[in-house]
Amino acid sequence: MSSLLDRIREYFGPLNAALLAIGSISLVVAGVSIVNVMLMSTSERNVDFLVLAFCFGVGTSLRSGLYPAWKTANRRPVEALNG
Structure with a gap:
């Protein structure tokens, strides 16, 4: 049973890291987009x-x-x- 649990952890470790990386990139892109919109709206005024x-x-x-x-x-x- 412990070997099965170790194999599951080996599988989910890289998967969690990949999902964390994708989520971080998404947050950075969203932040840059919000900053861009705010700068454009303030520079037009x-x-x-x-x-x-x-x-x-x-x-x-x-x-x-x-x-x-x-x-x-x-x-x-x-x-x-x-x-």
Whole structure:
């Protein structure tokens, strides 16, 4: 029974490696396609939209990070540790 199990493992080892390789290549191709579509759609638009989107992203990130930090900084350490 163990020899049969070893033969099955010998068969499925390379098969799993081949499927992993095919899946990895598919993910890379899909990623490149998505990047290409996004670059083409943004390059066709006016530069003002890109600046606005960048400012919106930076502003949202700053608010998301600074508000919890400010709120926690204004609490007493014992209250912050207790939750």
